[in-house]
């Protein structure tokens with residue numbers, strides 16, 4: 593086999609406080625993160641939301657040392673994977689491609705062409721697929737592939753999601769067991785799976801398989817763990833005014849506290865590295881909330897990072913992918929059948945999806961006009977005396 597490369601895809605995070613604003617702007621500029629009816633609105637709205645959020649977000653990053661550990665952890669995962677692959681007889685170069693911060697996916701792709709990689713495995717570091725994460729990176733890659741004839745020469749394959757991989761499930765179960773065993777009444781402790789949320793409309797309208805994959809993954813981890821503990825799944829990190837997947841983590845913690853639960857082990861399930869939502873949101877915000885509602889034993893399962901069983905699982909995924917028939921970027925959208933990426937399809941008359949989309953567009957325009965009017969103090973509602 594010729595020169596082999598593995599492209600690890602991840603979200604990226606600000607390395608220092610000054611990076612927070614531009615990082616948020618990149619994130620909100622992505623139509624898979626904010627699904628807007630008109631593409632021309634994307635950048636102004638991204639700028640508006642990022643400007644409003646930067647200060648609050650910077651305060652959170654300050655609490656975890658002034659930046660995200662994501663680049664460091666992902667690069668360490670890459671080094672460990674290279675070594676593990678080599679010990680299994682497979683030499684490979686590893687490339688890290690982040691979606692919203694350095695090293696950007698475009699930078700990784702430039703290195704891949706420079707190194708003349710012949711066989712490439714594209715491996716997102718998200719066990720479960722979501723339009724907003726792996727989907728967004730695949731879409732970007734599809735565009736880069738279409739634009740560059742040199743890339744089209746590479747024999748590549750994509751791993752769309754891998755939450756059923758036995759080594760991954762084993763590593764998660766081992767980490768949970770380690771935390772349970774620290775507590776005196778270990779079989780009664782509640783296991784609390786906390787997944788990163790997405791807006792409910794992603795699942796119900798756009799067909800994102802994320803919720804179903806998270807639920808199945810939770811079931812498989814509990815099966816692998818094989819302990820009698822009660823467990824619950826909830827969704828964290830909601831952003832903005834729309835409804836996200838429920839139950840929300842903060843509500844579920846309060847409910848457990850009200851029921852008299854005293855011991856909780858929280859398992860971050862949608863991400864394999866420590867990041868702001870484990871180190872700040874769970875370890876600081878949710879811990880404080882749990883304390884307030886009487887949950888005194890609050891423990892958090894560490895992220896997998898470079899756990900050797902997990903790194904072996906990644907290496908097995910790569911080796912299997914190299915042997916299997918290749919899976920193309922265009923096939924991912926087909927496989928995740930109902931997934932609708934933006935911009936949506938053309939207009940049709942009647943009670944159709946298009947009609948619903950247009951209703952949404954008109955409502956969104958009205959909403960934006962209202963915001964502009966509230967900020968500037970000028971507009972139709974002022975003219976007719978309603979504001």
Ligand SMILES: C=CC1=C(C)c2cc3[nH]c(cc4nc(cc5[nH]c(cc1n2)c(C)c5CCC(=O)O)C(CCC(=O)O)=C4C)c(C)c3C=C
Nearest residue numbers: 603605606625649660662722724725788790831862867868
């Ligand atoms: C599987 C994991 C993730 C999903 C699904 C996801 C969806 C999603 N996220 C936002 C908004 C924000 N995400 C932010 C940071 C962030 N999100 C993830 C993971 C998922 N996001 C990671 C790994 C990170 C980076 C963390 C780091 O350590 O830097 C942020 C910025 C942080 C903040 O201000 O809170 C935002 C904002 C949306 C809107 C969304 C789905 C539509």
Ligand SMILES: [Fe+2]
Nearest residue numbers: 603788829869
């Ligand atoms: Fe996020």
